[in-house]
Amino acid sequence: MNKLTLFGIGIVGFFIIIAVFAPMIAPYNPGQIDIENILTSPSGSHIFGTDSLGRDLFSRMVYGTRISLMVGFIAVGIAAIIGIALGAIAGYYGKWTDAVIMRFIDIMLCFPTFFLILAVVALLEPSIINIMIIIGATSWMGIARLIRAEILSLKERDFIYAERAIGASDLRIITRHLIPNAMAPALVSITLGIAGAILVESSLSFLGIGVQPPTPSWGNILSEGKAVMGAGWWMMLFPGLAIFITVLGYNLLGEGIREKLLR
Amino acid sequence: MGKYILKRIIGLAVLLLGITIITFIVIHIAPGKPTDLEAQFNPKVSMEARERIAHLYGLDKPLHVQYIEWLKRFARFDFGVSFMDSRPVGQKILERIPITLTIELVSIILILLIGIPIGVTSAVKEGSFYDRFMTVFVFIGFAVPTFWLSLILMDFVGVRWGLLPISGIKSLEFEKFGNFDKFIDLSKHLVLPVLVSAFGGLAGISRYMRSSMLHVLKQDYIRTARAKGLAEKDVLYKHALKNAFLPVVTILGLSVPGLIGGSVIFESIFSIPGMGRLFYESVMARDYPVIMGVLVVGAVLTLLGNLLADISYAAVDPRIKLEDNL
Numbered sequence: 376m377n378k379l380t381l382f383g384i385g386i387v388g389f390f391i392i393i394a395v396f397a398p399m400i401a402p403y404n405p406g407q408i409d410i411e412n413i414l415t416s417p418s419g420s421h422i423f424g425t426d427s428l429g430r431d432l433f434s435r436m437v438y439g440t441r442i443s444l445m446v447g448f449i450a451v452g453i454a455a456i457i458g459i460a461l462g463a464i465a466g467y468y469g470k471w472t473d474a475v476i477m478r479f480i481d482i483m484l485c486f487p488t489f490f491l492i493l494a495v496v497a498l499l500e501p502s503i504i505n506i507m508i509i510i511g512a513t514s515w516m517g518i519a520r521l522i523r524a525e526i527l528s529l530k531e532r533d534f535i536y537a538e539r540a541i542g543a544s545d546l547r548i549i550t551r552h553l554i555p556n557a558m559a560p561a562l563v564s565i566t567l568g569i570a571g572a573i574l575v576e577s578s579l580s581f582l583g584i585g586v587q588p589p590t591p592s593w594g595n596i597l598s599e600g601k602a603v604m605g606a607g608w609w610m611m612l613f614p615g616l617a618i619f620i621t622v623l624g625y626n627l628l629g630e631g632i633r634e635k636l637l638r
Numbered sequence: 639m640g641k642y643i644l645k646r647i648i649g650l651a652v653l654l655l656g657i658t659i660i661t662f663i664v665i666h667i668a669p670g671k672p673t674d675l676e677a678q679f680n681p682k683v684s685m686e687a688r689e690r691i692a693h694l695y696g697l698d699k700p701l702h703v704q705y706i707e708w709l710k711r712f713a714r715f716d717f718g719v720s721f722m723d724s725r726p727v728g729q730k731i732l733e734r735i736p737i738t739l740t741i742e743l744v745s746i747i748l749i750l751l752i753g754i755p756i757g758v759t760s761a762v763k764e765g766s767f768y769d770r771f772m773t774v775f776v777f778i779g780f781a782v783p784t785f786w787l788s789l790i791l792m793d794f795v796g797v798r799w800g801l802l803p804i805s806g807i808k809s810l811e812f813e814k815f816g817n818f819d820k821f822i823d824l825s826k827h828l829v830l831p832v833l834v835s836a837f838g839g840l841a842g843i844s845r846y847m848r849s850s851m852l853h854v855l856k857q858d859y860i861r862t863a864r865a866k867g868l869a870e871k872d873v874l875y876k877h878a879l880k881n882a883f884l885p886v887v888t889i890l891g892l893s894v895p896g897l898i899g900g901s902v903i904f905e906s907i908f909s910i911p912g913m914g915r916l917f918y919e920s921v922m923a924r925d926y927p928v929i930m931g932v933l934v935v936g937a938v939l940t941l942l943g944n945l946l947a948d949i950s951y952a953a954v955d956p957r958i959k960l961e962d963n964l
Binding site: 379478479481482483484485486487488489490491493494495497498570574577578581582584597600601604605608611614615618619620622623626627630 | 652653656657660664665773774777778780781782783784785786789790792793797798892895896898899900902903906907917918921922924929932933936937940941944
């Protein structure tokens with residue numbers, strides 16, 4: 376396996392472990408305010424320093440990992456369900472069903488997605504659940520196209536004709552035979568989608584329309600870091616690095632899957 | 639060619655209709671009515687007053703009637719007036735578009751000027767140290783969040799080193815400058831936003847250029863060109879490059895929504911009075927007419943970007959049978 380792919384797997388695994396064992400890893404309560412230690416630079420007792428309320432940055436980052444990964448996974452899960460379902464229906468049934476779904480995809484692709492997400496999140500009240508649903512609902516189009524393209528060619532293959540001949544239902548053919556065989560290209564898109572969703576969530580939180588304080592997320596910590604620019608470099612450095620490294624990890628993993636499955 | 643463009647425009651009209659429907663639905667599924675905001679400033683607003691405001695905006699009519707009326711006004715480029723300052727939405731958006739478009743166009747040119755050579759040279763030297771170095775660079779480019787990059791640039795280039803201004807698009811004494819100084823002043827203010835905006839797209843374009851070039855280099859006509867003894871330089875830059883560039887044109891068209899969407903982030907960080915910042919402010923203030931206006935205009939700009947990409951694609955490549963493409 377490619378060294379870069381291994382590196383990606385390492386990063387992804389590392390952050391998943393941090394998210395799962397957050398309570399054991401974080402040395403402090405992430406919400407614990409300590410007005411005697413406001414904006415202290417990284418030291419032995421606070422390895423990433425403290426924020427403008429004296430909260431331990433490292434602990435907040437550790438808990439923020441949970442939020443970022445959860446948003447990434449669930450948002451992409453939603454996108455995958457919508458994308459696979461619509462892509463499969465369009466590809467299998469063809470004709471006007473296909474035409475309608477494809478036009479719908481074209482329309483969705485025209486919107487500057489970030490504008491759409493921003494509008495809906497702000498109007499619906501920014502909660503973590505809303506953010507996950509909206510990111511999912513605006514990022515399924517690529518997956519749908521890939522699944523459709525695969526199914527268009529798969530459905531003409533002999534094993535599908537054989538299934539039909541023995542009387543299998545459409546639902547069975549689609550879910551048992553077509554989708555599993557059409558997943559390879561979509562899998563790459565899904566992995567890269569996790570990175571995309573994490574980026575969107577942190578951008579929203581950075582703009583103040585995402586995960587709301589006091590719940591820590593990498594994006595809103597960075598936003599607090601902007602407020603204290605010049606007085607607390609650690610507030611800007613660590614959350615940015617975390618986002619960067621995580622996104623890099625999923626991108627490398629996605630690229631690795633592409634090489635493994637599609638060549 | 640003319641027939642093709644006509645067909646495309648009819649197709650666009652269908653897309654445009656879809657865009658307006660989705661925009662309308664998005665705004666109206668949200669709980670909380672625009673009237674809440676007006677009522678919020680004055681707690682004594684009575685039910686009758688609320689109803690009067692609702693009537694003023696036509697919010698008391700059934701949804702489909704509201705949509706059709708909105709669409710009729712939209713067809714006349716009348717987006718209504720902003721809740722915030724009662725100015726026409728169309729005018730508010732129009733005065734912001736040039737700023738955003740300028741930044742996007744300059745960054746697209748920058749992306750092409752830097753991304754294409756990187757992609758081509760990487761493909762030509764596939765597997766070399768240079769290629770691997772560029773691959774790593776591209777992955778880093780993909781992963782760096784733009785808002786983080788903006789903050790770092792602001793902190794170092796702007797605050798610590800004091801090299802460039804970090805906020806707005808002109809200095810306070812802008813009006814006193816001569817034309818040349820005005821240009822210099824604007825350019826200085828736009829350096830960081832353009833860099834940030836171009837950075838994200840750079841990785842994508844150079845990557846696409848590389849894979850497109852690699853694909854072309856494996857084609858038979860390249861082998862033929864080499865076999866008939868053409869200089870390697872001619873094979874690469876005359877035969878291969880032209881063909882490899884085509885798919886990139888499409889990608890460029892497809893990247894328009896991303897670029898426009900990204901404008902929210904860097905325009906709010908660098909306080910640039912463009913469309914992205916207008917959208918952000920309107921969303922925060924629940925200024926529904928402006929939100930709907932910007933969503934539609936953003937989507938229309940994307941449509942135009944795609945159309946332009948398709949037409950230039952078709953104009954350059956005679957192999958494309960335009961009629962079959964629809």
